[in-house]
Amino acid sequence: MEKALIAFAAALCVAAGCVTGIMEGKVAIQAVESIGKNPDAADKIQSMAIIGAAISETCAIYCLLVAFLIIFIVGA
Amino acid sequence: MFELQATVLSIIIITILLIVFLVILNGKLKKFDPMDEPKGLVLLAMVATQMVDKNVREKTNDKVAKYLTPYIMTVVMYIFMANISGLLSLEAPTSNYSVTLVLAAITCVLIEVYSAKARGAKGYIKSWFEPFAPFVVLNVFSRISTLLSLSLRLFGNILSGGILMSVIYQMLSAISSKIPVIGQLNIAGILVAPVLHFYFDLFSGAMQAFIFMTLTISFIGKELPEK
Numbered sequence: 593m594e595k596a597l598i599a600f601a602a603a604l605c606v607a608a609g610c611v612t613g614i615m616e617g618k619v620a621i622q623a624v625e626s627i628g629k630n631p632d633a634a635d636k637i638q639s640m641a642i643i644g645a646a647i648s649e650t651c652a653i654y655c656l657l658v659a660f661l662i663i664f665i666v667g668a
Numbered sequence: 669m670f671e672l673q674a675t676v677l678s679i680i681i682i683t684i685l686l687i688v689f690l691v692i693l694n695g696k697l698k699k700f701d702p703m704d705e706p707k708g709l710v711l712l713a714m715v716a717t718q719m720v721d722k723n724v725r726e727k728t729n730d731k732v733a734k735y736l737t738p739y740i741m742t743v744v745m746y747i748f749m750a751n752i753s754g755l756l757s758l759e760a761p762t763s764n765y766s767v768t769l770v771l772a773a774i775t776c777v778l779i780e781v782y783s784a785k786a787r788g789a790k791g792y793i794k795s796w797f798e799p800f801a802p803f804v805v806l807n808v809f810s811r812i813s814t815l816l817s818l819s820l821r822l823f824g825n826i827l828s829g830g831i832l833m834s835v836i837y838q839m840l841s842a843i844s845s846k847i848p849v850i851g852q853l854n855i856a857g858i859l860v861a862p863v864l865h866f867y868f869d870l871f872s873g874a875m876q877a878f879i880f881m882t883l884t885i886s887f888i889g890k891e892l893p894e895k
Contacts, residue, residue: 639727646817653824
């Protein structure tokens with residue numbers, strides 16, 4: 593029972609990270625749209641999009657970290 | 669008793685492979701006549717160096733790029749080789765948190781060094797207390813979060829890819845063991861696994877190496893004065 597709860601908690605952490613997937617998709621959509629409108633700025637937009645996606649990905653990374661902590665420290 | 673971890677073994681193998689490759693490349697480059705048309709390995713090295721150098725020069729200035737490009741090139745080569753080592757059925761070194769933490773720590777130290785160089789000693793100490801004194805807590809945490817996010821991004825991506833591949837292999841061998849006579853050969857694995865290897869090892873590995881490069885360059889470029 594206790595093990596099931598720990599696994600459920602870790603799964604919840606990963607589920608919280610799913611929102612990041614949707615939002616990073618939005619970053620990509622906006623980047624593609626703005627490159628379509630302004631092809632000359634493609635280089636700048638590309639690096640901006642990667643940095644934006646990387647910084648917003650931090651949230652998902654913390655979810656992963658917490659999931660690891662739950663599995664390996666609480667679960668051990 | 670001394671016991672070698674699987675990732676440490678693959679670190680040694682990859683380092684030896686990289687050294688051999690670079691020694692061969694060095695020999696070819698020394699023999700290469702600049703007037704000739706480059707081809708083969710020489711062409712590959714030239715294109716890769718030009719790509720990285722262009723990326724570095726865009727974000728930083730020429731003086732910094734002279735020292736930064738070799739570092740970035742080394743890190744990208746190492747990360748790429750480490751990420752695709754799943755193809756050689758080694759355990760990827762980047763799925764060991766110590767490796768990615770060290771790589772991210774080097775980047776973080778470089779960021780601080782370039783920040784100190786650009787601002788001077790007084791300005792550097794002041795930058796920890798910007799915009800005013802109580803913000804020192806937030807500044808410390810923002811430095812730590814850079815380290816954590818850089819290392820954990822690489823680690824999480826590669827580790828989850830490796831775990832998924834091993835789970836998929838187990839599932840496929842369980843499925844193909846239902847086939848009579850030739851079931852032990854893992855037929856389903858031979859058919860399905862290459863596509864997944866392409867995504868999880870090659871694509872994801874190259875992507876993560878590229879992202880690590882871009883982030884390192886732009887974090888360092890952020891600390892430099894405006895051109």
